[in-house]
Amino acid sequence: xxxxxxxxxxxxxxxxxxxxxxxxxxxxxxxxxxxxxxxxxxxxxxxxxxxxxxxxxxxxxxxxxxxxxxxxxxxxxxxxxxxxxxxxxxxxxxxxxxxxxxxxxxxxxxxxx
Amino acid sequence: xxxxxxxxxxxxxxxxxxxxxxxxxxxxxxxxxxxxxxxxxxxxxxxxxxxxxxxxxxxxxxxxxxxxxxxxxxxxxxxxxxxxxxxxxxxxxxxxxxxxxxxxxxxxxxx
Numbered sequence: 001x002x003x004x005x006x007x008x009x010x011x012x013x014x015x016x017x018x019x020x021x022x023x024x025x026x027x028x029x030x031x032x033x034x035x036x037x038x039x040x041x042x043x044x045x046x047x048x049x050x051x052x053x054x055x056x057x058x059x060x061x062x063x064x065x066x067x068x069x070x071x072x073x074x075x076x077x078x079x080x081x082x083x084x085x086x087x088x089x090x091x092x093x094x095x096x097x098x099x100x101x102x103x104x105x106x107x108x109x110x111x112x113x
Numbered sequence: 114x115x116x117x118x119x120x121x122x123x124x125x126x127x128x129x130x131x132x133x134x135x136x137x138x139x140x141x142x143x144x145x146x147x148x149x150x151x152x153x154x155x156x157x158x159x160x161x162x163x164x165x166x167x168x169x170x171x172x173x174x175x176x177x178x179x180x181x182x183x184x185x186x187x188x189x190x191x192x193x194x195x196x197x198x199x200x201x202x203x204x205x206x207x208x209x210x211x212x213x214x215x216x217x218x219x220x221x222x223x224x
Contacts, residue, residue, distance in 0.1 A: 106153070
């Protein structure tokens with residue numbers, strides 16, 4: 001049990017759909033992250049939140065919209081995605097920003113058709 | 114050129130063998146992370162280190178800051194060690210908490 005849960009684990013959506021990914025951490029951490037992992041590419045940071053405030057948007061297209069209502073929950077709202085957005089989306093949390101271990105969720109495997 | 118390079122990209126070993134995975138980086142760092150990703154996607158943090166050596170069970174991680182190089186060693190390898198091992202660094206000048214990741218080393222340990 002990593003202490004970080006993600007739902008759904010698998011998602012298939014059309015390019016015109018709107019869906020949301022959810023992440024919850026039970027570790028009392030203050031920082032949360034969204035990552036994208038595409039085949040044959042390194043993990044890519046998408047967004048960082050610290051104490052509910054967004055501290056990083058790594059040039060992510062606006063069709064990805066994050067939301068962090070509190071330090072334990074993180075959402076990624078998806079709309080009008082492209083097939084190239086198909087990937088594994090990973091959520092992580094850490095005690096704070098800086099040199100802390102990051103704890104990862106199991107990921108959501110997203111397929112855009 | 115990636116700022117974090119791992120070698121080898123793929124590694125096949127027999128059960129019981131001693132395994133070494135290497136990571137080189139080109140930026141000044143404050144810490145280096147070794148992560149393990151099993152099939153299915155979940156990632157587990159194995160080590161975070163900024164100097165010297167750390168050991169946990171059969172896993173050993175070392176770092177040489179001057180040479181900008183780290184190694185992950187697995188002693189007495191077992192099929193359950195089969196996974197992708199990822200090196201990541203926190204770099205000076207980057208935003209706090211941001212990591213640069215290597216592409217990973219896929220390890221397969223045969224019984």
